[in-house]
Amino acid sequence: MSSRIALALCVLLLAVAPFTLSPFRLGLLAKYLCFAIVAVGIALAWGQGGMLVLGQGVFFGLGGYAMGMYLKLSEAGSAGLPDFMVWSGVEELPALWKPFANPVFALAAVVLVPGLVAFLLGLLVFRQRVRGAYFAILSQALAAAFVILLVGRQGITGGTNGLTNFSRFFQLDLTDPNGQRAVYAIAAVVLGLVYLVARLVIRGRFGRLLVAVRDGEDRVRFLGYDPAVVKTVTFTMSAVMAGLAGALFVPIVGIISPALLGIVPSLELLVGVAVGGRFVLAGAIGGAILVNYAKTAFSEDFAEGWLYLQGGLFVLVLVFAPKGLAGLVTGARERLAARVRKERVA
Template sequence: MALLVLAVAPAALDPFRLGLLTKYLCFAIAALGIGLAWGQGGMLTLGQGVFFGLGGYSMAMYLKLHDAGPGNLPDFMVWSGVEELPLLWKPFASPVFAIAAAVLVPAATAALLGYLIFRQRVRGAYFAILSQALAAAFVIWLVGRQGLTGGTNGLTHFYDVFGRDPEDDGTKRGFYFVVALVLGTLYLLARQLVKSRFGRLLVAVRDGEDRVRFLGYNAAAVKTIAFAVSAAIAGIAGALYVPVVGIISPSLLGVVPSIELVVAVAIGGRYSLGGAVLGGVLLNWAHTAFSEQYPSGWVYLQGLLFILVIVLVPGGIAGAVRQAGDAIARRRPGVRPEPPPAADAAERKEAATA
């Protein structure tokens, strides 16, 4: 069904709405990373915007240098009085370096943080608070570096994206297919990872970290790897977001956007990778739809949705669909459905503590 919708969308939507859907798919990629870290690994990361931003700024730096031309400074540096291209910017003149940095820098940053945090057995609310503080500190740093990062305005006005005009309808359609393909590929890879031996170990760490450690496994290493993979996925989402929307700024990367991604995953179903992707699309679509009609009421509606899901359906939309399917199957003679034990146990535990 999802594949059919994605295939029909370019023909059914006008260029503007198709561009919005492409943006939603970028957020769905970031939500997929959260689904892996939080849903499968139990790491409530409230700072995923940091990794989204690292990927986005990596791509934006290349695009600004490409627009400026060899030997010239990006426009915002000229306005800020910068006379020489900063050393940090010089490698990003290469598109290969920029794309690699969009994936590797977030992954390396998360791996370093994970090594420092998880080896101290920091988890739960303490990890969530640390990740949230990281997002706040990252935004403060970006805002305070006007000549390096564009400050509050960020990086915008990209006139050439790999030889194509980003405002052209054909280019927007091409962006859609690229983002949809990347999302599908990452989803299949993440699903394969979850079904692997590592994925089962990750779920075991989520449900009983101390038991896993007593059995001789390095729980900190398992969580660090999963955290790094989720950060790399967020970096890819950020790198795709920049040419699609045409901007990357601190306002997209702070605490509030990071929490909104977590809310989207919770609504879609954090124990299901498909649910996380669905939540990333649906919540952002709802944000656009309701903001157009009720600009001041969307925040309250978003909070209400989150509360209702946590209280009534801890497993999100994906969990509710699975429960409904099980209920229908029970009515059939001779059929005894067996839901995934890890997700089912986690949902029951969360419902009991809600």
């Protein structure tokens, strides 16, 4: 009952936010919701499946660039070229960009491209029984390689600057407060849907099998199941969630660049999940919002020190509160319930 009350309270707060926050603060909250969507996928893969995913920035970026490419083409001038291509001396739209003029293709790519990359990578890695620290290092290497690829293709990707200056999101004017509220509402709805899907997965048979793989992969294999398939499907779902978040991030923040997709941003996403609690979806969402809010608040005055603080916080949580804040709350509630039962018996 208490969890339902907390969920209802969160929904209420999200519903009243557009009417109580300034456009700037509402934009920040919408950005945090995007990170919360990624956090749900990380909690599914790491908390339930035991896969330490350190490269979610890749899938976040794939979704973001897919959406950004469509938005740039929809705002292109008479030459049909995005502004950065004109500045870079590109005279003809690259073949890679042409399909993204179609909104249906772009929306499909937001989901399918991250999902396909994760699916192929999962088949390759999990079939070879790569896990633990080796999988974490591999996912980090993927993030680093992705950033190098984006930076090195200035004429196609915008290089270090990425894709910027978006004024419209389909029919919504991003410079209008009403358009900003609409994009925020879309982010909130997507977060809710992603949360419900992940919750259904966890509570179902597949979720129980996923936890069994996390706790004893060899035992699951002995029982006739293929852990590689279970982990690949879960990894793919988490990548799709990250892609959706990246696509929403673009109209909300107005930029998608390599600086947002590398190893450090991927680690920051992981820290939020660890702080909130990777075993509880609501904890992961709350942790992502809390950590990113703290980053906004502290990095303005302590830009360099924030990274050290964040790293120290991650270590402290893993050592002293491995289940995160959600675990501390659950433990306190269980102790309180046990004390009440003991007093009743006495």
